[in-house]
Amino acid sequence: MKISRIVMAVDESPRAEDVVQAGAELGRRFGATVHPLRVIEVPPEFPAAAAGNPPDQLTARMVDSARAGVDELLARAAPGAPFEPTVVRAGVPWLIITALADELEADLVVMGSHGYHGWDRILGTTTLNVVKRSSHSVFVVHRRRPLL
Numbered sequence: 001m002k003i004s005r006i007v008m009a010v011d012e013s014p015r016a017e018d019v020v021q022a023g024a025e026l027g028r029r030f031g032a033t034v035h036p037l038r039v040i041e042v043p044p045e046f047p048a049a050a051a052g053n054p055p056d057q058l059t060a061r062m063v064d065s066a067r068a069g070v071d072e073l074l075a076r077a078a079p080g081a082p083f084e085p086t087v088v089r090a091g092v093p094w095l096i097i098t099a100l101a102d103e104l105e106a107d108l109v110v111m112g113s114h115g116y117h118g119w120d121r122i123l124g125t126t127t128l129n130v131v132k133r134s135s136h137s138v139f140v141v142h143r144r145r146p147l148l
Contacts, residue, residue, distance in 0.1 A: 001137070003030040003107040008083075009037045009097045009130075010070055015112035015143055017077040022141045023110040024078035032107070036074060036086045037100055038066045039093040063088045094129035101136045110139045 008023035010016045020036075027034035040062050070086045089096045101109050113127050131138050 001107065003032050005104050005106045006030075006032050006034045006108045006110055007037055007097065007101045007104060007106045007136075008034050009039070009093075009109065009111040009126075010073065011038070011093075011112070012069070013112060015141065016073055018143065019110060019112045019141045020074055020077035020081075022139065024081035024083070026108065026110060026139065027081065027083075033084055034081070034110075035084045035100070035104060035106070036070055037097065038070045038086065038088045039096045040066050040088060040090050041093070042090060059090055063090065093126040094133065097126070097130050098134045098136075101134060106136050108137050108139055109134060110141065113140045113142045 003026070006023060006027055008019060010019050023034050023036070026032065040059075042059060042062070066088045067086050070088070074081065074083055074086070087100060089100070097109060097111065100106075109130060111127055111130065113125075127138075127140060131140070
């Protein structure tokens with residue numbers, strides 16, 4: 001299997017740094033382009049206008065903040081790695097991840113694993129949903145150090 005395009009989904013968890021390092025290493029080893037992705041969700045308790053389409057000022061500020069946070073993480077966790085520009089989209093994380101992988105015709109999705117907590121036991125984790133529903137191979141990064 002040739003790997004030339006990788007979607008690397010990062011969140012704000014302590015595992016995100018490991019995901020970035022894995023994505024950078026896979027990109028280097030395969031000579032692949034790595035597309036960082038951060039999905040944001042507008043909390044349901046926000047007023048309906050805040051979650052509307054097209055994005056309003058609140059959503060635009062959340063996107064800008066998320067992009068800055070990911071770019072800072074990339075520089076810290078994998079300095080000098082040749083990542084593509086960070087993509088930030090609002091929506092349901094597993095749907096956005098699989099949609100971007102389809103859009104880019106990615107060969108691989110890199111993302112972190114997460115334990116089951118609360119509603120995850122009923123609804124499933126983002127990672128589980130991507131693994132089950134994506135037509136792309138998924139590389140799951142497990143924790144290598146304590147997350148505390």
